[in-house]
Amino acid sequence: MEEEEAGILEAYELQFSDLMLLSSNKDSRPSFSSEEIERLESIARSVMENLGPTGPGLLTITGVPNASHLRRTLLPLARRLALLNSDHRKRLLKEHGLGSDVPLKNLDRTVSSFAMQLKYMQGVEITGGEASHEGGDNHNREQHYPAADELRDFQDSEFKNLSNSFKELGFCMIEVALRLARVCDRAIGGQELEQSLLESFTAKGRLIHYHSTLDNLILKEAAKRQQSTKRKATQHSIRNEQPHINGNEARSCENHSNLWQQWHYDYGIFTVLTAPYFILPCHKQTPRENGCFCRSCEQECPSPSGHTYLEIYDLNKNRIQKVRASPESFVVQVGEAADILSKGKLCASLHSVHRPVKVEDLSRETFVVFLQPAWNKTFSLADYPVRNFQSNCENYALCTEETSGKLAEELHKIVPPLGSRLKDGMTFAEFSKETTKQYYGGNGLQSKR
Incomplete structure (x- = not known):
């Protein structure tokens, strides 16, 4: 799956102001001219075309109030958190109600992810997620750091605004998703998507840092220095304290040379994410004693390729397309639950995140909110088009006989077909458990963070 094989997809842009008009109650709308009504109807058709089975399964939302400021405030913190000393990161994550759903002890990891549950039901108090296993160690480690108080203050x-910015941006994205669900429901008929989201009233937010090669070198150098400090302080062997990766961690964090994130479908209703924030250091970096880095190296840089490095596999064209989007936009992707609940009127996008081979020091930051139905939501396959159900599995076999056969065959090995994960009458909890099990192995249970 070489980069030159891919085409460029110019993501459809939906203005937030138009989303507000399309999702507003018709009785409360101002009097529109016939031209304005026709314009809005045309936009609604374009939304469904882009999210439907003949489209890419995604679009972008632009012009969301305060989104640009929140993006620039929160996203740079992803890299700083990822490269922090592990003990200090544990404390910060715990204090801000964040967890992690990747093994942060793995110094060769390609992704660091910091997660929180976001409750959005009206009248429910906003609460953070559980602390991760990284934040659950009560052992006092400050004995190894004489300047701990000074470091903590810095x-x-x-x-200091990590959790507030996380929640504010997360709830901004949730509003976008709820309004888009209402627009789709009106085009499909009924209220299935919006009602399913409201019944869930919980979404998962993730602040994600995609590591550059340099980032992993920094982590390893820092680990060596920490081990040396501990050795001098305790006069004991540190052999048993070195980073350890078990079989499950090694599998889940396997480093694919050209991918930051392996091919997959999201299995919720909508995934909303910021356009990525790229960092390309201007010189070789090493962390200072206070844990910070040269701030001039943390400024946002344009994408070297001009696209987001998010890539989708277009089943209609049997090819990879790299998504190009405005830096200030939200990208909304369709998940498999929306595909099922809409009876195929919406189509889940098969996607991955490509890693630039020629720009090894480039890191990528993003913030994602995953919206899903309630765990007890039951899926019915009645009226679900057989062709759509087969498109996730049998079309791969069909493609193997065509020009893109090698690519389709590879995807067929990586992505568990929908038919093997979904049965009529399954709850969303059962579907997500089976999906997770087939992608990652183990018992299929989802992290609660």
């Missing part, structure tokens, strides 16, 4: 000031 880091507290740097990350």
Whole structure:
């Protein structure tokens, strides 16, 4: 799956102001001219075309109030968190109600992810997610760091708005998703999508840092220095304290040379994510004693390729397309639950995140909110088009006989077909458990963080 094989997809842009008009109650709308009504109807058709079975399964939302400021405030913190000393990161994550659903002890990891549950039901108090396993260690480790108080003061000031920015941007994205669900429901008929989201009233937010090669070198150098400090302080062997990766961690964090994130379908209703924030250091970096880095190296840089490095596999064209989107936009992707609930009127997008081979020091930051139905939501396959159900599995076999056969065959090995994960009458909890099990192995249970 070489980069030159891919085409460029110019993501359809939906203005937030138009989303507001399309999702508003018709009785409360101002009097529109016939031209304005026709314009809005045309936009609604374009939305469904892009999210439907003949489209890419995604679009972008632009012009969301305060989104640009929140993006620039929150996203740079992803890299700083990822490269922090592990003990200080544990404390910060715990204090801000964040967890992690990747093994952060793996120094060769390609992704660092910091997660929180976001409750959006009206009248429910906003609460953070559970602390991760990284934040659950009560052992006092400050004995190894004489300047711990000074370091804590610095880091507290740097990350003081972490949880607030996380929640504010997350709820901004949730509003976008709820309004888009209403627009889709009106085009399909009924209220299935919006009602399913409201019944869930919980979404998962993730602040994600995609590591550059340099980032992994920094982590390893820092680990060596920490081990040396501990050795001097304790006069004991550190052999048993070195980073350890078990079989499950090694599998889940396997480093694919040209991918930051392996091919997959999201299995919720909508996934909303910021356009990525790229960092390309201007010189070789090493962390200072206070844990910070050269701030001039943390400024956002344009995408070297001009696209987001998010790539989709277009089943209609049997090819990869790289998504190009405005830096200030939200990208909304359709998940498999929306595909099922809409009876195929919406189509889930098969996607991955490509890793630039020629720009090894480039890191990628993004913030994602995953919206899903309630765990007890039951899926019915009645009236679900057989062709759509087969498109996730049998079309791969069909493609193997065509020009893109090698690519389709590879995807067939990576992505478990929908038919093997979904049965009529399954709850969303059962579907997500089976999906997770087939993608990652183990018992299929989802992280609660």
